[in-house]
Amino acid sequence: MPSIAEHERPASLHDALEALERASNTPAKQRSVKVSSIVDVVCRHAFDVGLDQDALRTVVQITSVKTELDQTSVTTLIKNLYPAQRVPSDAVVTIVGALGQGKGKPSPGSQNGFVKWLITVHEIMEDPSILSRLYGVLFGLLDSISIRTSLCHLLSLITLRKHVKPFRIEQLLELARGLGNEPALQGLLRVYKDYYPEIILGSTSASRNSFPPAPDIEWRSRILAIQERATAAEEPGFETRNGFKVARTGRKRVKTSAIPDVHTFHANETSVTLEGIDNVEDFVEKLEVFEVPGQMVSFLTDPLLQKFVELSGSPIITKRIQLWLSMCLEDQYNAIKEDSVDWRYFSDILDGLLKHAQYTKKLLPIVQTFLKEYLLVWDGVQNVDIILNLLSYLPIHPFADARVTYLQPLERCILPHGLQACERLIEFYASLFRQWSNQASPQPSHSSSSLAHPDQRALHDLATHVSILSSSLLLSLSSGSSSATSMVSTILTFYEQLSTISTPHHIPIVLPPISLIYLLTMEPSTTTFARVAGIIANYRHAFSAHPAPIQIYYPEKMTSSFNTALRDLYHLLWMSKALIAEPPKSVGLYCAPELSNALHTYLTQADREYNIRTAFNISNNPLLASISLAAWVAIENEEIEKEGYDPDAITRHAGPVSQRKLEMLKAAGGVNVDWDAYRVRVLKWMEERGLAGPKEFMFAASNQLKAKYGGEL
Structure with a gap:
């Protein structure tokens, strides 16, 4: 008799689950179909597209009780519980109810598999508070030897201050004394000690096995792919946080992290702490009565503490943050000068500062002061991406000041490290221009010049500096080389942003030099030519959308220069008048008349129907x-x-x-x-x-x- 797997693929999951239910109640000797064949169909479907909530419930109900299924089949099913949607609360309750001793309970191996599964999916549950509400039941199962290690890991992840009760502390201490240095139990005890260090005295040993293990990378990748495909953009990803719950790093390195998790020390049972918050309603309701956490530096990476700091506006909190950062950054600066810096620790600090800047869209004053001094001793290599991203949040101020203080030292550090570093520099300037554009103050509508305000002048000067740098880099490269192509693309990306960002009386129109336009136009790349044409079109639209007359806002030299570039490119592509200068309206891409005549003679000798005027039009252009x-x-x-x-x-x-x-x-x-x-x-x-x-x-x-x-x- 052919097995079910030979005829049914994952699409027939419903039939396979019904067959699995029948097999679970039928002794092995009385079955007409191999259980392994049915399990294979279920697991294949789960791996390919995941199990919807109904299918997940069915598999959980079958595997969470003692049945006629063999242990291998049950273990395989548990290992392939890939949810396609959020994990339903009733399935979680069923699993928790299956734990512990009792007639009809699944085997210890199956129970341990279930607890590990809960660890893996605890962040994608339909009701994020379900495990918190079952905390007492889970804690009461710590005497189960077979699942104690996994259970301690799960409890370490879900423990909040409200769960840390005196009787639980006493039970944990008794278990610890009776079992000795059991790593997972010590890890859970450390979590409790973080909440009440004055009650749990002494030290708790920590080892690699004390912390919850990171979910299997392959399993995590698979479930991400399944959920993204099944729920599109409606469901948050595997690690999505709602921003109103204190972040926990989970599996930590034994070595102390530079930026600790949020903990409120010296709190009692009546204290209101950030650690007890898990939704926006609680946060808003209790905003005025929160106990201030012990180490305010945690605000660099914790979204909830960042919100608290921004909304509280407390001078004391601000002073504490400034004091810690000033001492920390000064220590790091001195360590770098003495060549004794701990780069991992320093990178953690910089990464935390960047996360804060990305959240607030600004740099703390103490960070600006540090970067000013650090750029003088920086090697241009260590933490280059973080440093450039931090500098992109510099506040807008006169470009001359920014150049002397930050940009010249930055370029001295970056430019000696090759073309890739130069491309990063152009990308940094694009980010800086975008940030300054967001910070620039609008001008009055009656202003007579687009650059009358210091903010608009700063934007203009920054873009002009990038134009000079871009021209210099292009002229130093061999046209058509792979390095030149990458650099050209980076420069074009900057000007695609620049050509579309202008707003009347707010963000000025800043043109690239006409010579740079012509350099880019003559690059041997169809894509480059098309992008240059698109950039010129963007500028043409920007001028058309600007209030008239344009001469009031921009100098005649600027508009005349743009019109020249517009006409030259039009002649090149459409009018069969390439490289023909007609001063003052067109300059023929700065091709000298002697060169143009020589090229014309050469082309007509090669083909009498071919000449310099038509050589670049839409039919004859070698790129088109x-x-x-x-x-x-x-x-x-x-x-x-x-x-x-x-x-x-x-x-x-x-x-x-x-x-x-x-x-x-x-x-x-x-x-x-x-x-x-x-x-x-x-x-x-x-x-x-x-x-x-x-x-x-x-x-x-x-x-x-x-x-x-x-x-x-």
Whole structure:
């Protein structure tokens, strides 16, 4: 008889669960189907897509009592309890009820597996408080030898101050005295001691096994993938916190962490502490009566304590934080100068400062003072990402001051470390510009200049500095090399941000130098060319959206320079006038007339229909020629089908396409395609393949073209 696994795949989970229930009540010798086959179907489904709440309940109910199933099958099922949704509370209650001694209880191995499973999924339960409400039941099971270690780990994770009662402290101390140095029990006792150090005297030994084990990496990755697919963005991820519960690091290193968890020392049973909060309602209701935690430095990494510090506004709390940070950072600075720093500890401190900056969107004054001095001794390598991220939260102030105090020392540290470090520097400036933009104060609408306010001047000067740095870096690289390509992409990302962020009377329009635009335009990359065209289009839209007349807000030199770049790129792509200077309106991409003439002579000698004027248009540009040809083939085939021509008999055009050749093609019996319609179709064809810049540029540069063909696109 074929097994159920040979005919039923994970889609038939319902039938498999029904078969599993029947098998659990049927002695092995009386079964007609192998249990292993049924278990295989359930486990395959669980691994692939997870178990929904009903399926999870069914498997838990079957495995949480003594049945006719063999231990191997039960163990396999417990190890494959992958929930596709939040774990229902009734399933948790069923599991807790299955623990301990008693007739009908599952085996000790199964019970231990259940407790380990609760440890793994305790953060994705439907009711986060369910284990807290079952705390008394779980604590009463500590005399069960087979599950004591796992149970201590679970209790260490869910213990809150309200759970730490005198009678439980007494029971733990008695167990500890009777069992000696049992690691998991000592770990739970340490949690209790953190809440009441004045009651639990003496030291509790700590070892690696004292702390709850980290969930299996493979299991965690699998459950994350299952839940993300099953619940899309509606359900929080595996480690999501609601922000209104004190963070616990869980498995800690034996070595003391630089930033401790939140603990309120010298509290009694009537004290109101942050550790007892697990929802926003409790936090708001008790905000005015909280006992202040013992080590306020925990606010660097704990979301709940950060909220408390921000909302309390207590001068004493602020002074405590400043005092600790000033002493700590001064010690670290002196240790670095003496080459005796503990880099792991220092990294923890910096990471905590960064988390705080990311939460508040600003740097503490003491951190600014520290960074000012640290940059003078920094090697540009240690903790480079954290340092750059911290500096990106510098408050906006005159660029000249920021440059002398922070940016010049930073560049001296970063630039000697190669191109990758230089790219990080450009990315840092992009982040800094974004932060300063958020901090900049709006100007009055009647202001006569876009740079009248110091904040707008600081933004302009910062962007100008990045332009100079970008030009210098580009000129130092070999065009087309892999390193140049990566650097160009980083620079373009900065200008894509810069070209779209401007707001009248708030964020000024800051143009890159025209020479930098032309350098980027001539890069041997289709993607780069398309991105440059898109950036110019963005600037054109920014000027169009600005209140008129534009000359009131921006100097004529700036607008004239932009118009020159706009016209040169338009000539290059659309008008077949590439590299032809027509001062003062266009400069031909700064190509010297002698060079332009020499190139023209060379091209006409190679092909009399080819010349310098047409060499860069949409059909002949070496970056776009293959794309244009592919687009033309598609256009030609569509026209043939539309007009009902014979594909084998009609005259076809081999390309490159030009206005004159389209007229000749029509006269020779080929398709009839308008020159402008062809070029617009090429722009659309490029946009569909991720190269939207040329189309955006042309429609921004030519209102007539947009009016005629905009509806088609």
